[in-house]
Amino acid sequence: MACKGEDGIQPLMLRERIRVDGVAADASFNASTGELRWGSSAGVNWCLMMESEVLGFKTKGVKIIVKAFVFASKGASFGASGGKLARTRKDFVLEMPSEQCAMIWSDKFGDLINLFGRPRRLFIILNPYGGKRCALKIFQNDVKPLLEASGIIYTLQETSYQLHARELAHKLDLLKYDGIVCVSGDGVLVEVVNGLLQREDWDTAVKVPLGIIPAGTGNGMAKSLLDSAGDSYSVSNAVFAIIRGHRRSLDVTTVQQGEARFFSVLMLTWDVDIESEKYRWMGSARFDFYCFLRVVNMRKYHGNVQFVPAAGYEVYGEPLDRNESCKDEVPEQTCGVAARVQQCGYTGPKISLEDLEWKSVNGPFILVWLNNVPWSGEDVMPAPEAKFSDGFLDVVIVKDCPKTAFLSLMLKMNDGSHVKSRYVMYLKVKAFRLRPGQRVGNPDKGGIIDSDGEVIARGEGTYECSLQETDLMTYGPPIQMTVDKGLATIFSPK
Incomplete structure (x- = not known):
């Protein structure tokens, strides 16, 4: 059949x-x-x-090489296979008559x-x-081939020290790029x-799409994005999600104590996981191992949490009158941390x-997450009802x-069914305040507060407590979290 219609116009349907x-x-x-x-x-x-299913294509004379990324089981029938099946790279050579x-x-x-x-x-x-220090190998073996097949031009920058990525994002000429991709953990x-x-x-910069390719230990964001689309968790699927270019909004939480601020997109925990960093060599298995240790050495902490519940969760906690809630607002901080806060x-x-x-809910607490x-993480789902841009934190x-x-x-x-336990209080909140206290039975020891994998405050007697002076915040005074709905943008499978 002819490639053009009788009037020379290319039709919507080509047959040959x-x-x-x-x-x-x-x-x-x-x-x-x-x-x-x-x-x-x-x-x-x-x-x-x-x-x-198509990354890109290349034309050589009468041949068109279609570079595809298809389900491994797809073949002798029309349509793609469903379920969380693995994809594979495959080239098809279409040889035209002219x-x-x-x-x-x-x-x-192309159009x-x-x-x-x-x-x-x-x-x-x-x-x-990060992780097992295999990010460069992951990039060379799994990321680079897919990017090249899709025709994407990229600039690769390795980080050399902690907070290097923050410096790069702060100074980057964003007009040169369509997105920033992290080959790393969270x-x-x-x-x-x-x-x-x-x-x-910042108001335009934060709208630049961000991408995450899992190459660390936790990889919670990549897992959440892929799982939300029904895709299996893999590096190649994460890369393909970025190549396809779908975007979704992402809530950003401001974690604040006085003038000190930290912007979070993943989580905040009180004495839950950060000690497992010493077992990083175990990979993702460190979380299960740490859970066992955490149970054997169960700790409780005095303290108080306050929150603004989402609609439908008002049954949790005791009401605070206006005077009490204002009294517990995060105070201004006058110590040395102010010099480290953005101006x-x-x-x-x-x-x-x-x-x-x-x-308000008073302690003692075993866990606040x-x-x-x-x-x-790739096998830890604390918040099965959490959404990327609903304007709430799941607690x-x-x-x-x-x-x-x-x-x-x-x-x-590992499957989120813990929220059904009668010992678990699970709710959504718009704002949250944490006033952490000392360990029950051992008033000389405090806990650890971690946000997105980084310690932001630690009490006396904790893991690496000698680093207290370098922490962004102080253990004890209230720490406040407020959510800005859909502030950031992230590449997503759909």
Whole structure:
């Protein structure tokens, strides 16, 4: 069949007798839906979807090389396989009857792919020291081939020290790029968010799409994004999500104590996980091992939490009157930390906290865990109901719990079923205040407060307590969290 209509205009539907990988086939391409189909007399039938299965293509004379990323089980029938199946790279060589025909088909392919809004230029930040120190190997083996197949131009920058990614994001000429991608654990992503929000042009900078390719230990953001789309957790699927260019909004939480601020996109915990850093060599298994140790050496802490519950969660906590909630607002801090706080940029959501209906829960507490996304690691899901941009934090609180029951609910965090335990208080909040206290039975020891994998405050007698002076905040005075709905933007599978 002819490649053009009688009037010379390229039609929306192209049909041609061609050869695919050397085998004669009848092929068609629907420029409206993006379906590329072909079938041979041998009974081999394929259907490729340009948006969800094609990385890019290359034309050489009469040949068009289609670079695809398809489910491994896809083959002798139309349509893609469902479920969380692995994808694989595969090239298809379409041999057209003439160069003119090849040009017409490739023009249609290119016109459609350009409509998808895929990124063309990326700034990639790689942390060579994260996790098991295999980020560079992951990039070379799994990331680079997919980016090159898609035709994306990238600039690669390795981090050399802590907070290097924050500095890069703060100074980067954002007009040169369509997104910033982190090949790392969650820590580098958080540094980038903080760097963008400390810029003078933070309000436009924070809208630059961010991407995460898991190469660390926790990888909670990558797991949450892929799981939300029903995709299996893998480096290649994370890369493909960035290549496709879909974007979604992401809540940003301002963690504040006086003038000290930290911007979080993942979680905040009180004495839950940070000690497991000493077992980093174990990889993701360190979380399970630490859960066991945490149960054997169960600790409780005095303290108080206050929160503004989302609609439907007002039953939790005791009401605070306006005077009490104002009295417990985060005080201004006058000690040395002020010198480390940004002097310009984003300062937090513009909400009037005193006008909100606050609730209060007193300790002792075994566990307090706040999450912005469902997963905190590739196999730990503390907040199964968390959404990326609902404007709320999901809170898990455990007060009194026998050791055996606590071990059970900690192990159930791999599928989120722990929230059904009668020992768990699970709710959504718009704002949250934590006033941490000392350990029950040992008033000389405090706890550890961690945000997105970094210690922000630690009490006396804790893990590496000698580093207290370098922490951003002080253990004891209240720490406040407020959510800015959908402030940031992140590449997502859909």
